[in-house]
Amino acid sequence: MFYGCERASERVKKLYEAFQKAWSVETCAPRWREVWSSANNTVGQCSITAFLVQDILGGKVLGIPLEDGTYHCFNEADGAVFDLTSEQFGGRQLDYSAPVEQDRSEHFENADKYARYLLLKERLEAALDTDGANNGRSRVFFFSATGNSLFAAKRIAEKLGVKAEYLCKYDGGKVDAERVVIVSPVYAMGLPVPTVDFIKKLKTKADCILVLTYGGVLMGAKSAACAEAREAGLNVRAVYSIKSVENFTVFFTVPKFYMNRVLKRMPQRADAVAERILAGEAVVPKRKGGRRDSVKMRESWHKMGAKLHSTDACVRCGKCVNVCPAENIELSSSGVVFKNNCIACLGCYHRCPQKAIRFGKHKKKFRYFCPLSDEKEIRN
Ligand SMILES: Cc1cc2nc3c(=O)[nH]c(=O)nc-3n(C[C@H](O)[C@H](O)[C@H](O)COP(=O)(O)O)c2cc1C
Ligand code: SF4
Ligand code: SF4
Structure with a gap:
């Protein structure tokens, strides 16, 4: 040996x-x-x-x-x-x-x-x-706005011997695999719109594994995600969560020491989930429900988008237009305009190189993109 x-x-x-x-x-x-x-x-x-x-x-x-x-x-x-x-x-x-x-x-x-x-x-x-882990038998899909779920998806996909795929690119075709892993952030103790849309569209008989990255408050998110996927007819085998850095930070700043602590542990957490997936574990939340509030929130996220605006710092580079998964941003003569389809991912807010996007009157300077990820890989 x-x-x-x-x-x-x-x-x-x-x-x-x-x-x-x-x-x-x-x-x-x-x-x-x-x-x-x-x-x-x-x-x-x-x-x-x-x-x-x-x-x-x-x-x-x-x-x-x-x-x-x-x-x-x-x-x-x-x-x-x-x-x-x-x-x-x-x-x-x-x-x-x-x-x-x-x-x-x-x-x-x-x-x-x-x-x-x-x-x-x-x-x-x-x-x-x-042989071994993957064999085209696994597919790993992810949604991510600030890189945490991209990181987890890539790490898990590597262990399974496949590439992580951005779920917004899924074309609705049959997914002929034995195992489908869906990595997504938690939004308001539930799932973001793109993940829900994907789950509803996904055509597969595979065992589905949901992996949720979250900032600190899971509450009923695992049950909510499991229920959502089962209602869509998916065969949910396991639901896992990976604590990551909080990105809903329009009202506060994540302290640097705390952020570093969380970032240090993310690789081990993702690896532990990957090992459990590889072991074929079946583990779903016992608790039912947990969906009502998250669905209500999801339906009102466009209202949150209405509070986003660009400041004079905007240089009209167009990055936010490309980053937005909801085609909700257009360039205007003075900056950018937000339309009415926001899904509250905060990708534009965090990734604008000028920090020119603000939420209402809040002037927080903290912006985040997972330093363990490369943002170019989100849509690749
Ligand atoms: C609209 C919104 C709602 C969120 N709600 C929750 C929540 O309920 N609980 C939680 O722990 N984190 C919440 N978060 C934080 C994200 O789940 C967390 O930072 C996630 O890892 C971000 O993933 P990403 O970097 O792949 O986009 C929320 C983030 C956003 C943007
Ligand atoms: S990314 Fe920032 S600077 Fe670039 S167009 Fe958008 S708001 Fe303006
Ligand atoms: S406008 Fe910004 S927050 Fe809303 S969906 Fe697009 S990128 Fe996300």
Whole structure:
């Protein structure tokens, strides 16, 4: 087994199994090809393997200097140090105590290495598709205005071996999967309009798993979401929640120390949910109902939108027009105009680069976008 396997997470072990099917003489560094064999299949694969692991799990690629001036690469991720290609050294003990962090751009200056990395990536994806967690059997959809749910969805999707998909792009076609995960923020102890619309439109016989990100007050949100999905005919297998940073902050500011604490825990929380999904757990809220108030609120959100306005700071860049999931904003000669379809996501409010959108007379300066996410990925 590989170095560090006793400390490595389940997803690292799954990756190792998938690499077993992906490593080949073609992905081996040319100078090691003569000694490569299916029994010694980790030889000549270390750096491209370690960078692929980093693509999937994040963390660091580290290197031990070797006698020939090169580095043997391995990973630090998921809270552990492990070396998926250590077996090539047989009984020889490497010293992992003083590694040097590796720079992918330096490694990939070598065109042959980059080509082998791309080939290994393709083979790894194929291997992940035919065994283990995903296999095209899972789909992960999300709605997100300020990145928390995007982060959770991406993290869960990675564990399931798929890409997270923005639910507003769903075209109403049949979703032929075994498991559909829907990641959404909680709005007023219920679901946002786009998530509800998606749930009503979704055509699938799959087990559905709802994952709710929220800022601090769940109340009946899990029961409400479960009821909503069941009424739409979905087969709800589990409902989870992930505490995230509050974004309904038109009246207050989230203290920085508290925000950092929540952000620090979000990856573990998302991973724990992903592990439970992978384990096939069935867990739905016992309590029924919890929907009346959230539905009433949802119906009146356009009134909240009526309180949004742009200030003189607006430079008419048009970003808010693109950000809005409800096509509720238009550019005007002096700034922007809000129409009557607001769903209160606050995406425009938080993401305007000039902080030029205000809510009523409130002058709060706090704006938020999850620093663990890239906003360009919301609509990708
Ligand atoms: C209109 C609105 C209502 C919200 N209501 C709740 C709520 O009832 N309980 C709660 O804990 N968080 C609530 N939040 C906070 C969000 O659920 C939370 O910040 C979420 O993680 C944001 O997800 P996103 O970053 O993916 O958009 C609300 C946010 C908005 C914009
Ligand atoms: S994003 Fe801000 S600056 Fe840009 S058009 Fe909208 S309100 Fe104006
Ligand atoms: S106007 Fe702003 S708050 Fe309303 S739906 Fe559009 S982006 Fe969200």
